[in-house]
Amino acid sequence: MSKDLISGVVLLAISGTYYAWSGGIADSTLSDEVGATGLPHVLSFVLAILAVLLIVRAILVSRARTAIATGADDGSDASLPRAIGFLLLGAVYVFVLPFIGYVAGTALLIAAVALYEGAPRNWVVLAAAGGGAVLYWALFVKLLGVHQPVGSLFQGLL
């Protein structure tokens, strides 16, 4: 299956889901003629039409071509699992932040990303992560006055 065909099917699914969700929007006595559901309904129809067009075009193109070119450039260097792995490091950071706090969390994030991206396992990673976390803490917490999470594990200590 070509990328466009898969994209078309996914867009169709998004359109259907969005339309179904828009059914849950409450009515209001203050509502105008179009209403709060007006635009969502139009958008779901427009997306469905575009999805169908994309699917039709993908089918026509695949029929017209006897051989499908493989290894087409997708404009990205990383493979999907690798890129998702990168993002998961961020998700873990968001999950642990309330427990271990900003400084420890940021140090862990920098170290984890550096190691994931191929940095050699030595003291430099620890030093860079620790230094970076302290630098960002000084910038965000001390300079900008942002209340970054302290961490439930360390709350009793402060």
Next chain:
Amino acid sequence: MTTFQDIIHLLTGTPLFFVAIGGLTWGILGGALPGISASITMALVLPFTYTMDPAQAIALLACVYIGAEYGGSIPAILIRTPGTNSSAATVIDGYEMNRQGRAGEALGISLMSGVVGSLFGLAMLILLTEPLSWLALAFTPPSYFGLGILGLSVIASMSGGSLIKGLASATIGLMIATVGTDPISGVTRFTFDIPDLLGGIEPVLVMVGLFALTELMSQSGSTTVLQLNETIRIKLPSWSMMKRLKRSQTIGCILGLFEGLTPGGGGSIAAFMSYNEAKRWSKTPETFGKGSEEGVAAPEAANNTVASTALIPLLSFGIPSSNSTAVLLGGLLMHGLIPGPRLFEQSAQVIDSIYVGSFIAIVAQIGVGMIILPACIWLVNRPRAYRAGFIFALILSGIFTLNNSLFDLGIALALGLVGYLMRIAGFPVLPMILGVVLGHMVESSYRRSLVLSGGDHIIFLQDPIAVFLLSIALIFVVFSLTREFRDARKTKIEEAHS
């Protein structure tokens, strides 16, 4: 109306001075990092501006844009890798000069041509923006609807070869814009009883997710190693050289003005067009591609002019003509500032700060550019693994500052994944951002118009401004469609021949 004293006060005001220098420095550093475009550099700093004074915040973003346009030329000249898209044309002769041992000279010409272009662009910005914005005083809800549609019609020229994908991307952006509280009735939509969604999804999260996180994800695992020569220093061009470059810089300025005003134009088109025109009008066209000084001056003057002139349609009408100006529009909306004449009347200090901040940044560019070059080289030479870790931590820390909300971090990460999948499938992300940014205006002005007319759509044809704007939007779409069909046909013929 701005008085001379106001300008002097802003020029000598310490905070704005530091904001301008800080923005410029950040912009040059960001622009110098290959893969980090001007828009990503701006998106990275956007969350920081949330707690700032609106005038200083917008000035900071404008100065980052100016800095990034210059910064992009540094790796273009030194390692044949444009730091930003708009510095791609600089590679041709800039890198050739570097190979001939004239890297310092090329950097100096790029810097001074950038300053010339930026000053010209700023003068045009000051002269043209306010008069154009007064047109918007006569705007009614139907006119605003027409304006929103005109803004969205830019999508047609920014769809990267597939209008269907561009439109689908914009539709999803409009869908994201419907999350939150309905602008007319006040009922909640798609909030799923989550309090964090009541105010909708902020455009800044969409921008950071789609631009910055997607770029980090796509660079993950890359083994490309960049190494710059740490001994290079900038050599500013002599007066006689500047006189020789006058013609190519003028071409760059004029085309930069034209492209900055055109929705979908942007710095890269301006840079390549000026390179071609400078070659056509040059007394020594044979030197182009072989280390010509004019080949560096023209594109650099052009893309730096665009950094200022692209703000004209943005501040006058709220039309973002490029990724970078879309980020700037996000910054304006984040601070409750609506582009148009009211911005000039009610928030004159914001406009003054943009003008004065930009002026400080442009003049300071010469000194800062020379001082910061070793820092840029040092930064580019850091191992990519550490750079990725520091940038990722900076992005997530910045997003948290918006609302002190971990939920925002989750949204941004999810949008990063969406952006990455879109990139794989060949969907352009800018239409989605335009959809998110303009969605609220399009929907609320459309519905307000219908409330005024009692539900009759004829109101859109009775308002002359709405008719004009909708007609322009139609022309844009038809023009882009024609171009797309022509390109598709050309590709088909070429494929058949090969």
